[in-house]
Amino acid sequence: MLILAIDTSADETAAAVTSERKVLSNVRYSQILLHKKWGGIYPSVAKRAHEERIDWVVDETFKKLKVKSEKLKVEDVDYIAVTQGPGLAVALEVGIKKAVELAKKYKKKLISVNHLEGHIYSCFVQNSNGNPKRDFRFPYLALIVSGGHTEIVLFKDQVDYKVLGETRDDAAGEALDKAARMLGFGYPGGSVIERLASEVDNKDFFNFPRPMIKSNNLDFSFSGLKTSFYYFLHSRVIARSKATKQSHLRSPRPAFGGTRDDNNIALDIRQLASSFQEAVFETLLIKTDLAIKQTTINRIVVGGGVIANLYLRKLLRILVKKYRGEVLFPPFKYLTGDNAAMIGVAANYKAKKRLFVKDFKLERIPRLRLS
Amino acid sequence: MKIIPLEKAKMREILTVLNAGGLIVSPSDTVYGLLADATSENAVQKLTQFKNRPPGKPISVFVSDFSMLKEQVEIEKKQLRLLQELLPGPFTVILPSEHKVSPLLESEKRTIGLRIPDYRFIKTLVRNFGKPVTATSANLAGRSPHYSVQSLLNELPENKKKLIDLIVDAGMLPRNKPSTIVDLTAPQIKILRQGDIVFKDKKTYISKSPAQTIKIAAFILQKILREKSKKPLIFILEGELGVGKTVFVKGIGEFLGIKNIISPTYVVYYEYVSINQLIETFVHVDLYNIQEADEFKYLGLEKYLKKGNLLCFEWGEKAGEIIDLLKQKGKIAYVRIRYISEKKREITIRFGQSQMSKLKSQNQNSKL
Numbered sequence: 001m002l003i004l005a006i007d008t009s010a011d012e013t014a015a016a017v018t019s020e021r022k023v024l025s026n027v028r029y030s031q032i033l034l035h036k037k038w039g040g041i042y043p044s045v046a047k048r049a050h051e052e053r054i055d056w057v058v059d060e061t062f063k064k065l066k067v068k069s070e071k072l073k074v075e076d077v078d079y080i081a082v083t084q085g086p087g088l089a090v091a092l093e094v095g096i097k098k099a100v101e102l103a104k105k106y107k108k109k110l111i112s113v114n115h116l117e118g119h120i121y122s123c124f125v126q127n128s129n130g131n132p133k134r135d136f137r138f139p140y141l142a143l144i145v146s147g148g149h150t151e152i153v154l155f156k157d158q159v160d161y162k163v164l165g166e167t168r169d170d171a172a173g174e175a176l177d178k179a180a181r182m183l184g185f186g187y188p189g190g191s192v193i194e195r196l197a198s199e200v201d202n203k204d205f206f207n208f209p210r211p212m213i214k215s216n217n218l219d220f221s222f223s224g225l226k227t228s229f230y231y232f233l234h235s236r237v238i239a240r241s242k243a244t245k246q247s248h249l250r251s252p253r254p255a256f257g258g259t260r261d262d263n264n265i266a267l268d269i270r271q272l273a274s275s276f277q278e279a280v281f282e283t284l285l286i287k288t289d290l291a292i293k294q295t296t297i298n299r300i301v302v303g304g305g306v307i308a309n310l311y312l313r314k315l316l317r318i319l320v321k322k323y324r325g326e327v328l329f330p331p332f333k334y335l336t337g338d339n340a341a342m343i344g345v346a347a348n349y350k351a352k353k354r355l356f357v358k359d360f361k362l363e364r365i366p367r368l369r370l371s
Numbered sequence: 372m373k374i375i376p377l378e379k380a381k382m383r384e385i386l387t388v389l390n391a392g393g394l395i396v397s398p399s400d401t402v403y404g405l406l407a408d409a410t411s412e413n414a415v416q417k418l419t420q421f422k423n424r425p426p427g428k429p430i431s432v433f434v435s436d437f438s439m440l441k442e443q444v445e446i447e448k449k450q451l452r453l454l455q456e457l458l459p460g461p462f463t464v465i466l467p468s469e470h471k472v473s474p475l476l477e478s479e480k481r482t483i484g485l486r487i488p489d490y491r492f493i494k495t496l497v498r499n500f501g502k503p504v505t506a507t508s509a510n511l512a513g514r515s516p517h518y519s520v521q522s523l524l525n526e527l528p529e530n531k532k533k534l535i536d537l538i539v540d541a542g543m544l545p546r547n548k549p550s551t552i553v554d555l556t557a558p559q560i561k562i563l564r565q566g567d568i569v570f571k572d573k574k575t576y577i578s579k580s581p582a583q584t585i586k587i588a589a590f591i592l593q594k595i596l597r598e599k600s601k602k603p604l605i606f607i608l609e610g611e612l613g614v615g616k617t618v619f620v621k622g623i624g625e626f627l628g629i630k631n632i633i634s635p636t637y638v639v640y641y642e643y644v645s646i647n648q649l650i651e652t653f654v655h656v657d658l659y660n661i662q663e664a665d666e667f668k669y670l671g672l673e674k675y676l677k678k679g680n681l682l683c684f685e686w687g688e689k690a691g692e693i694i695d696l697l698k699q700k701g702k703i704a705y706v707r708i709r710y711i712s713e714k715k716r717e718i719t720i721r722f723g724q725s726q727m728s729k730l731k732s733q734n735q736n737s738k739l
Contacts, residue, residue, distance in 0.1 A: 010638060047671065088638035090671050148637035169617050170634040178612065178636070187660075223634065224581075227613030231713050366642050367631060 001351060002067075002077040004102070005344030006058070008095030009087030009115045010148065011046055012337065013053040015061040017077065018344030021126045025065035026341045028334070029053045050094035058098065074106055079356075081111040081347030083118065083340075085368030086148070092364035100360050110357040111347040116370050118342035119144045119303030120155055122335040123328040125345050132331050141297050143288055145312075146304030147173035147188070150284075152218045152291050153370060155301065158349040161370045164291055165218025172280050173306045175222035179229055179276045183269050194309050197274035202311050205271040206232065208279040213286045218294070220287060225279055233272070281312050285319055298325025308336040372532055374520065377492065377541040382499055385537065389500055393536035394418060396509045396523065400490040401461050401547050401566070402516035403523055406433070409503040415473040418505055421534045423512045430476045431463045431484030431552075433506040435498035440485055443469055443503060450555050456573040459489040460590060461547065461566050463506070465554045472503055482556050489593070492539070508549060518544045547586075576718040577711075581618045584708075584716065588622025591720055595704060596649050603680040604650075605701040607687030607694075610708035615716055616685040619706060620655055623683055627653055636660065639670070651679040658686040676700040 002024075007014045013029040029049075058074075065072050082099035085092055103110040120142040124134055140155040141164075150167040170178070173190055180189020208228050211221045292298055300320055306312060313329055320327045330336050350356075375384075377398060388395055392414040395406040405421070407414040409432040424430065434440045437455070444466035446454075454464060468483035477483050486506045488494060497504050508516040509523055511531070517523040520540045524532070551566035562569060567586045569577045576591075578584040595604060606623065608616045617634050624632040628646035632655060635641040640656040654675050675682055676697070684690055687705070690697070697703060705721040 089640070089642055091638075167633055169621075171637065174634060174636050182612065223613065223617060227615075227713070230611070230613040231710075366638070369631070 001079070001348060002072075003079045003081050003111070003344045003347050003351070004058070004061070004074060004077045005081040005113070005340040005347055006054075006095045006099050007083040007115065007118065007338060007340040007343045008050045008054065008091050009083045009085070010091060010338055012339065013050050013057050013094075014338060014340035014343075015054075015057045016340035016344045017061055017065050017072070018341060018348065019067075020348055021124055021345050022128055022130055023125060023341040023344070024067065024128050025061050026334070026339065027057050027061045027064065028337075028339055029057050046088060047090040047094060050091055054094055054098045058102075074102055077108065079111050079347065079351050080106075080108045081113050081343055081350075082362070083115045083343055084112040084362060085365035086115055087364075087366060089364055089366045092366065096362055096364055100362060104360055109351075110360055110362065111350050111355065112357050112362055113343045113346050113350065114368055114370055115338075115343070116144055116149060116151065116153070117159070117161070117346040118339075119146065119149075120153065120161070120301060121346040121349070122303045122330040122339075122342040123301040125331065125335055125341055127332070134328065134331075137299060139295075139297050139299075141288070141291050141295060141300045143284070143300060143302045143316075144304045145172045145284060145302070145306035147171060147177060147190075147306075149304060150220045150222070151370070152287060154295060154297070159346075159353055159355065163370050164295070165220065165287060167220040167222065169221050169223035170226060172220070172222060172284060173304070175226055175280055176277065176306070178226055179273070182230060182233055183272060188305075190306060190309065193273045193277050194311065196270045197277045198311065200270045200274045202274055202278065203271075204275050204278040206275040208232070208275055210279055210283045210286065213283060216290075218287050218291050220283065222280065222283075225276075225283075229272075229276055277311075281315055284312070285315055288316070289319060292320075292323055292325070298323040300325065300327040302327060302329055303336070303342075305336050305338075308333065372535045372538065374538040374540050377539055380492070380539050382496065385496060385539070386500055388537050389414075389504065391536075392417065394421060394534055396520065396535055396538040397493060397496075398490070398539060398541035398544055399493055399506075400459075400488045401508075401549050402518060402544065403509040403520065404493075405505060405507050405509045406493075406496075407505045408500075409472040409476060409505050412473050412475070415475045415505065417534060418507070419475060421531060422507065422510075424507075425512070426475075427479055429478040429482070429484060430505055430507045431486055432472055432476060432503040433486050433488055433493055433497050434503050435494050436487065439497070439503065440487065443471055443485060444483060445469065453555075453560075453573045456594075457570065459487040459494070460594075461489070461550045461568055462486065463550045463552045463564075465552065465556055465563070467556060476505065480556070482554075484552065486550060492541075516549055518546060571717070574720055576720070578615070578716045578718055579714060581615060584615050584618045584718065585622035585625060587718055588619045589626040591704070591706075592623050592626050595702075596647075600702050601678050603676050603678060603682060603701045605697050605703045606681075606683040606706055607690060607697070607703060608683065608685050608706045608708065609688045611710065614708045614710055616708060617657075619708065619718070620683045620685065623681070624653065624655070627681070629653060640672070642675075645681070649679070650681045652681075654680065654682045656682060656684045658684060658689040 003018050005016045016026040017024045080099050080103045082095050138157050142153040142155040144151045148171050150172045152165040154162040154164050176193050177189040180192050185192045211224050316327050389408050392411050397404055397406050407418045463484045463486050465482050465484045468477050510516050548566045551569055552564040554561040554563050568590050576587045610616050621632045627650055629643045635655050635657045636659050643653040645653045707719045709717045711717050
């Protein structure tokens with residue numbers, strides 16, 4: 001069963017051709033470089049870039065595709081899948097428009113996929129040789145941690161989900177990005193924080209709050225942590241500028257970057273980054289632990305950009321060991337970010353359940369929920 | 372003692388009880404309250420007997436609108452302007468009494484506490500009754516107020532129950548705090564009791580928690596929505612990182628029945644469908660990542676600028692040039708949130724010039 005999948009939920013223009021769980025061809029046009037300038041996704045830029053690149057990306061996907069040394073075209077696929085949401089409205093529209101157009105033109109059935117489903121299935125994506133050969137051993141707990149999402153989902157069976165907890169404000173990845181920005185670094189900030197934290201052995205120096213860990217539910221909230229961090233930095237800046245008779249407060253964003261040369265402060269920044277990351281990760285760990293206890297499910301799948309962080313992977317491995325369970329991560333690095341391969345694999349299971357879009361009527365839903 | 376559900380309550384029956392000097396337990400915009408004819412000595416005596424209220428402790432009254440309010444108290448123009456910004460709402464205001472209600476309700480200084488509730492049932496009732504009605508919480512003196520009839524009845528001994536003539540039951544009320552009590556008799560406004568919504572002056576609110584910020588946001592939105600508009604409504608929020616801008620937007624969303632608002636930073640904006648009749652689409656925009664104001668015009672938000680839509684812009688200070696476009700096409704409310712301390716915030720609301728004058732004239736003509 002060949003599927004052409006398209007994802008334009010945020011800043012990647014992505015297409016892939018998959019067969020069952022195998023990725024036969026995968027193309028992404030990353031806009032990260034484009035957005036670095038803006039310090040994040042920039043809607044109009046994203047929309048224009050998606051529009052300019054979507055045709056090229058789809059063509060390229062087929063150019064790279066070979067099945068038994070035979071060239072394939074769009075008409076050769078069985079289904080066309082596309083991300084309906086969640087994501088940026090103007091970006092989603094571009095992918096949906098293209099998918100609908102192709103499905104109509106080649107009379108293919110259309111499959112709508114929730115971007116979060118994609119992240120959940122990313123742990124089961126295989127390369128073109130069918131590796132890794134992971135079997136499904138339901139039920140799972142799925143932890144999704146990215147720049148836009150933080151959720152714990154009960155993954156009961158194929159295409160069967162129940163959201164157990166989610167963030168009420170900021171996502172974990174967003175919190176890390178914002179903390180990086182407060183420390184004077186650019187977008188995306190998560191990897192900078194990871195590096196700085198590893199330089200001080202991921203230790204916790206300042207003990208920032210672990211939000212909502214006493215709530216006994218599985219929801220997250222990272223905005224209060226952001227407030228504490230901001231307030232903490234500001235009080236330090238005030239103290240320091242009083243000492244040096246120099247005000248850092250007037251700049252629109254706290255420009256800690258400007259003082260990075262100073263050795264003492266450089267140490268400070270590493271400690272700050274590490275302590276902040278520790279607060280975010282420990283919160284994720286505590287909630288995952290609670291989810292394991294509440295559901296008695298000890299098998300976990302993790303998806304989303306934040307799980308590119310190797311230290312977080314280590315912490316999760318230690319956690320499941322305690323419960324004699326297992327934890328699966330996306331097997332290839334590109335699967336942690338946004339991509340269409342995971343959308344194609346999720347669509348495969350939707351096709352098996354005959355879950356198709358009726359009459360090519362598909363509206364983007366920017367805050368689409370898993371159900 | 373008779374219990375009737377709110378939806379079956381008949382105005383005539385209730386007015387008969389009040390006219391006969393009876394006591395009525397009624398739901399309100401805050402907690403369950405005790406209603407009695409505020410001008411009847413007997414009715415008020417029965418009320419103080421019920422509450423075990425020590426003599427000399429004042430009891431506030433409900434009035435239906437500003438014209439009834441003006442009959443009851445001495446009020447200066449400046450004070451009136453402040454009240455027109457706030458009422459109806461969860462506030463009790465203290466002013467010098469004109470002594471038209473029972474003296475038992477007044478303080479030793481001969482002042483009286485007044486409420487114009489934001490609760491249709493009580494407003495209609497008081498308007499039909501044509502006189503002020505007592506507005507004290509339905510609990511014994513020194514006890515906590517009640518959010519359900521059941522919890523009130525559990526507290527009451529039989530002899531107290533006998534004093535109640537009628538109970539209007541609206542089930543479980545939302546856990547709103549009792550009203551904020553504001554003393555306007557001193558030269559400086561004094562807050563005597565903090566309810567959910569605390570203000571400093573007519574444009575400035577004080578929040579001590581995210582929960583309070585949410586309530587303040589809903590309160591402000593509710594006020595604005597009383598005025599019909601042919602333009603989209605636009606909130607422009609300003610304030611430092613972590614100050615609670617998204618929390619404020621959550622309050623706006625909750626009022627519109629949207630409970631799943633999260634930070635849109637990652638995608639710049641999210642669009643939601645409102646279940647409120649007055650608002651169709653709700654758009655939550657975060658300009659945090661925007662660095663150059665002139666690029667702003669490419670956001671693709673113009674299509675949302677139409678009647679019946681509500682847009683909230685976080686980091687509104689970055690809106691720059693587009694402010695002119697927004698001003699031209701929409702009705703704007705500026706919200707500035709400031710850190711007072713790590714937990715405490717000051718929320719200031721400011722409207723465009725035309726908006727302000729319209730709001731005033733509308734309030735003066737209001738028939739509440």
